[in-house]
Structure formats: C-alpha cells, structure tokens
Amino acid sequence: MVWFESLQHFISEADQVLIVSHVNPDGDAVSSTLAAGYLLKRWGKQVTMVNESPVPKKFFILEGTKEIVSTDQISGRFRHVIALDCADRERMGNIRQLLAEDAFIINIDHHATNERFGDVNIVVPDAAATVEILFDWVEQAGVSLDQRLASYLYTGLLTDTGGFRYSNTTPKVLRIAAQLVDTGIESHKIADAVLETVTIEQLQLLQKALSSLRRSDDGLVAWMSLSRKDTDAFLQSHEDLDGIVNYARNILGVDVGILFRETEDGTVKVSLRSREFVDVGKVAKAFGGGGHARAAGCTFHGSLKEAEEKMLPRLRLELECEKR
C-alpha cells in the first residue's frame, strides 16, 4: 500500500504527536484515536489525544478513554498531527491554537466526501470505518494484535457498521472482526456497552416519541414528534436522540420514518429515514436541508403542526410519483 510508507516516514520523524478526531465523537472516532495513540506509544512516541467534546460514557468500557483530553486542558503547539475520521478541517473542532505554524497533518479517513485537507491524505472510501484503515496499517507494520488494540479496532468496526447490519459490512470487515476476536477479547461485552446500553433519559424520550406515533393510511409513512416540554424534561445530550427516528422507519411496511422535534429557538428539526422508495435527501434539500437518500434532515420555522403540514404532503407527492 502506497500510503504505508508516508505514514512510517511521518512516525520516524515525530517525537510528539497530537491525535485528534471529530467533535461529538462516535465509536469510530474514539476507537481510532485510542488505537493510534496506543500504537504510537508502543513505538516510544509522546502522544496527546484530544477531542473538543467529551467521550460518551458508553465508551468508558475501553481502556484509556480518560487519557483523551479536551482542547482546553492542553497547551503547547504540535508539529505532528494525526486527524482521524474527519472529512474536513472543521470536523477537528477548536484545535487551531494547538497547531504549530509548520504543523504537518496526516489525514486518515474513510468518508468519500473527505476534502484532503492534510499534508498526507490517507482516504479509503471502501473502508467501513477509520479503524479498518488502522487495521491495515497494523498488519503492514507487522505489529502483533493484543487484546487492548483489538478491542479498540473491534469497537470502531462495530459502531460504524451499525453492529454489522449496514451495507458496508463487507466480507473483509467480518474477517477482520474474526481476527480481532481471535485475540480473546470479550466482544459481546463491547457490543452490550456500545450498542445495547441506553440511558433512562433516552428511554423516556423514546416513550414520549412513541406515544405520538402516527402512520399514514397506506402505511408508508410513520411519524413521531417531541415537544419542547418533552426535550426540556429528558434531553441531556444530543446522543439521547440517536436512533429514535429509526423506530418509525423500522415498522413493517413503512418506507419513510420521521421525527419532528421542537427546539429552544422556535424551530422544528426534522429527521428523515427511508427504506427503499423515497429519496429523503432530495426532500430535505427542497426544504433547505441536506443528507442522503436514506437519511436526511431539515429545519422549519414555526410549530410542530406547521412542520408536519409542510412535510407530510410533500412525502405523499413523492410516493405518488414513485407509484406511477
């Protein structure tokens, strides 16, 4: 692999390395940070792992998460930087004051939209997760897999493939997973912690959302809404909303699932998910939002009711046109 040499060269030059992933880190961001940090430390480097946002509690099952510090906890300027799972420079968050003027950035990522903002860019859109690229690195470098490294890599694969459920679950992903479990890690405990565990606030929000669940007469659209009262009472972090909209999409026979959520600033945020027929990215775009065919979002000014009255007829039209 051609990128492997530039990576090894970077490592050989560096003494102190800053490792950063994206704000509001997901499993791949946290795991790739920890895995890269662990590797570099094994090679005798001084490592600083940083993230603008706190690490979500469910990842505390991974050793060393407490060593990932927030931007304001460190000082100094770094000349060697590894950016992980960041599609663009802004995703790294507020780290400007940590970069030396001649900072050299290695950008390792799997997003097809990656803007190649690094001095070296290792962008592999075929990889299911950034940790998959790190796994290839580990193999190329001839590093032996221990349980600690394996648990990091497994977590990133698990979360970025939705627990091996998304279409990026390639045979290669499953073979890597097998090699990682070969080390003896308790992969079921990782799955339990990062995929199954919920906070009570998440369940309370889910209950509120489900109590508002409605479905179109033909069963193709299902929607739920959360009022400000609901979110004021239960929403602690934006992660708490993760996955709620999927409950609507996952209903047998439904193509489009929607969550309408009233926010503090008088707007309604709309999350859209679809199974097969409706390109919800296109619909969201028509209302000034964005996303892709199966997952998208947009924002309306006004009340929940007004947002529903704009969105539902538009989806009806899409479905009518599809059925022609």
Place this chain on the structure above:
Amino acid sequence: MVWFESLQHFISEADQVLIVSHVNPDGDAVSSTLAAGYLLKRWGKQVTMVNESPVPKKFFILEGTKEIVSTDQISGRFRHVIALDCADRERMGNIRQLLAEDAFIINIDHHATNERFGDVNIVVPDAAATVEILFDWVEQAGVSLDQRLASYLYTGLLTDTGGFRYSNTTPKVLRIAAQLVDTGIESHKIADAVLETVTIEQLQLLQKALSSLRRSDDGLVAWMSLSRKDTDAFLQSHEDLDGIVNYARNILGVDVGILFRETEDGTVKVSLRSREFVDVGKVAKAFGGGGHARAAGCTFHGSLKEAEEKMLPRLRLELECEKR
C-alpha cells in the same frame, strides 16, 4: 467429522424426507429448515418442510418460506425425518401422525440440553446455531455455496447470535459469515428484515411498557408492566413481546430488568434479564419458574401489584447478598 458419514448414508437411502424444526420457529429454525430442504432438493430428493406454527412474517424475505407447510396440510407417513434445532422430541410439535412406525430420525441441533432423541444425533453445543452445523455439512459435502443457500445460513447465524452480539459470536461464526457474504448476498437487507423490522403493535406495547418504567433508588433494578388492557389492545402474537424486557435491562447501571405481564387467566408472567450480578435463573426457580443466570421467567397468581411485591424484595435481597 464422524457424523458426516451417517448423514450421507441417510441421504443416500432416502427418497422422501420430512424436515421439521421447533414450534414457534425462530430464525435458526426457519433457516435451517429451508437450507436442509434446498440441499436435499438439489440432490434430487422429495422434500416436505413442516412446522406446527406459522413462519413469522419477517422471514418472508427468504425464498421458499411459503413451502414450509403446517402439520394439518399434509398427509402420509414419512420414514426419513430430519429434526432441526429441537432439543427434545416435544419441540417438533404435533407431527406424530406424520411418522411411519419405523421412522428414522436424524436430530441435528446445537443445544447443550439436547436429549438425543434421534436415531442419529448430531448435537454440536459449540455451534452458535443449527445452521453452523449445516454449513460444516455443506463444506464437507463439497457443495458450492450459492446466494440462496448463503442467505439461509446467514439468517440463522444472525438471529441466534443476536446480530453477532452474544457471547456465542466466535471467530468461526464471523469467518463463516464472511464466506456467506462473499457470495454477494445483500446481508444488510436480511439484517434489516429480521432484526430491525417491528410491527406497529410491538411499538405500541413497547410504549405502554415504557410508560410504566420504574427503577430502584440505587439504579440496579428496573421494571415495567403490561396490564391486560394493554395486551388485549395490542398483543397479536407472542413475538410482539420479544425484546421488551431488554429495554429495562439495557439501562446504564441496571443489573436486573423485569417485565411483569398480566395474562388472560389471572396470572402474572414475569420475565427477568440480568447483566452480571444476579443469577435470575435461581430467583425464578425459587418462585417455581426456570431459565438460566442471565434470562429467566416465572408466573405468579394474583395482581401485577402482588407480583411486584413478591419479586422486588427478593431481588433486593440477592443484590444485598452480592454486595456483602
């Protein structure tokens, strides 16, 4: 593998084969039936696939599910029978009138508790699913994997490992999964259909259960209840209850999750799940029920309130004793 030859011998002798799995079939039962049926048909055998219970709709994504008939749709008596995923004879359901007097039963299963009721017993407790044993058979027999066969085997692995989340997700399971996805099957569509899809009645029951959610002061026990009114309104099949109790168990910090459910006959059915500390099998047994350490159940006479008043102090005691 020593069992392989007896299986091949059985096949060579048989012209007509009855294939049966267990009542209320899960993914492994349905998939192993379809996979065995497909294999035997490829070998020129006449195959009858039977199940006492209807195949749950979520498995209709698999080709040929409609060919699995109910016990009363067929007549005649079979001399060659393959029983799949059945730990004992009773699990096969009401098939007595389909068996010839000299019926020869091949019992293929992965439950450690299997009672070896067959004339040949291929019981592999290390296998995560019955389809894992069938995969080994396919390999031994030198049968080429096509997409149809792969989709069956994948489904059984997926459902019996809880989507590769349970502790039976061995490296071997993941390597087999990789080989199956190599055939080009759209494994994400299978995962969506069999693991993600819910009925609206399931969500309505979940909403009712969540609205009753309570948690002990120390956060170690969480419980929910469903009244007869709730189940009368929404419960269509027992599958609709699958997984509801896990929402309580999955709360961060909770060790024991409970679902109390009022039934038609004036009893309360209690489902128990635990993470780590409490052996809920022992607790259920103390009340005349059964199960194992992490998943168990029992039944009380009386009201929901009375059931809670019996169960909750008992769990409190277990936790106090654990903490000593």
